Amino acid sequence: MPLDISNIVKHFGRYPALKGVSLLAEDGEFLALLGPSGSGKTTLLRVIAGLDTPDSGAVRFRGEDLLAKPVRERRIGLVFQHYALFRHMTAAQNIAFGMRARKKGERPSSAQIKTRVEELLDLVQLSGLGRRYPAQLSGGQRQRVALARALAIEPKILLLDEPFGALDAKVRRELRRWLRDLHERTGLTTIFVTHDQEEALDLADRVALLKDGGLEQVGTPEELYHEPTSAFVFDFLGDSVAFDCTVNGNIAVIAGAPVPIVGGAYNDGGGVAHARPDQLDIALGEGPGVPVHVRNVILAGPDARLDCALDSGGAMDVRVPIEDAAKLAPRDRLRIVPRTVRVWNQ
């Protein structure tokens, strides 16, 4: 296995940042480390890069012990969240830095470095901007300079810390496509950290979801989305709503309505049922189901969003086809019945 991370433990003072994380990455894989802030994802990235030393555990790359090597000998490309470009150097000088820093015998000639810098500028679509200083570049351009600088050392692994975190929404989406493209061309094993589930699901071959310094679930985006192993995974990967229920075999009874359970880990008894806002049926009049009244009907979008207030207190978003929502108005009374739910009450 090319990258083998096993049982990494790391404390900051008494605070446990990583509680024994093990993870494998295939050759050429695009892996996302996903999690809320404080879940340890950036710490894990820094451990791989060598900027943080774990208390225990091992990181091996093709059998070689990475932790035994100092940062500068690891040859792991790292793109920092805020890029950390050298501000007093031009884009070209930034990219050349890693090549110039090599030992005398291994250092390419000035002409070779120049050619390589031009190639890399070309690769990140910044040809002609090599003489600009970081301050003279836009956020997206800075990010690509940082990427070119990391690629210039011909890294074994590429690490990206929140690669789109500091960019606005439109640039984000463009860069996402572009980064996926670039990954396909370079074929480098790439690990990126993100707190944005959409980004992780959209971009990665596999996603590792972290929570409180531990690994919650690892799998393909489809596996995580459709076969979550915990309520946390289900909630984190998309919009979700929750209902109190009573479990009876494979049926969850929610406000008198029997609903089939399609996933989770459950026993007979009380629990909380989880569903997506677009897996809810609405009905008018009396009957089983969670009683609510409509507060607002939002029709701008591919489907309609009903902002509902529960009789028992609290609010809930319900997504329904536009044509079903068109006849609804604020203050209408509805009953909500999920089509399917997942329950974790073990």
Added chain:
Amino acid sequence: MSRDSPARRDPPWFAALLIAVTLLYMAAILLLPLITVFAEALRKGLDAYAQAFADPDAQAAIRLTLGVAAISVLLNTVFGLAAAWAIAKFEFWGKSAVMTLIDLPFSISPVISGLVFVLLYGINGWFGPWLDANNIQIIFTFTGIVLATTLVTLPFVARELIPLMQEQGADEEAAAATLGAGGWRTFFLVTIPNVKWALMYGVLLCTARAMGEFGAVAVVSGHIRGETATMPLYVEILYNEYSFSAAFAVASLLALFALVTLAVKTLLEMRFAEELSIQRWR
């Protein structure tokens, strides 16, 4: 909101008053004394002015002052870089104490800064008997003057560097390490260029202060003409001997050193204005 919006416009008399106060205060407190120094120095003509510097004692004082300043500034630059680096990039026990103590020389009287060295290394001081037994003299020597000057000027370089290096953080150094650069390469190619302006201001201010220090040096020097009298001390000696034009001549040279320091700083700022603005991002 624009600067000229009526809501923010101050009454004209208010602006005039503030400007007048600023200019008058500067003129009375700063400019007039400076002009006086040069006027008094040249009152008896250029010949008398030149005569003042022909005196071997005057030349010795100039040499001593420049020598002391050079060593003190070098020591405090090395210390300032090390302290700022440690404070900005590492967490360690006693860090806040160090940051408070670095400012101490600003707040204590220079006389005390001199006196502590007499209490430590003087003949009746803590280490006095041992030093005497080993034939080492510190008080009333070049070494003593350097020590006192270094103490007084300790904060200048560190004070300029610490906030800047704290703001910049350690990300660029970390990036350099992942790119394969060793410690020294990172220091000279990343850290130093990032702080070079603050470093230069610190060094220039430190130099100006080191050349002008009077109180602390007066305590440890012994005022030996031609040997341990720095320029400020020599000015006082001349003044007390009623050699006013010679006193002002030496004083004017000291003032000139300070003005040159200021001019160098301004020139560099003008010359590298573009580069400065480029690098102040984030």
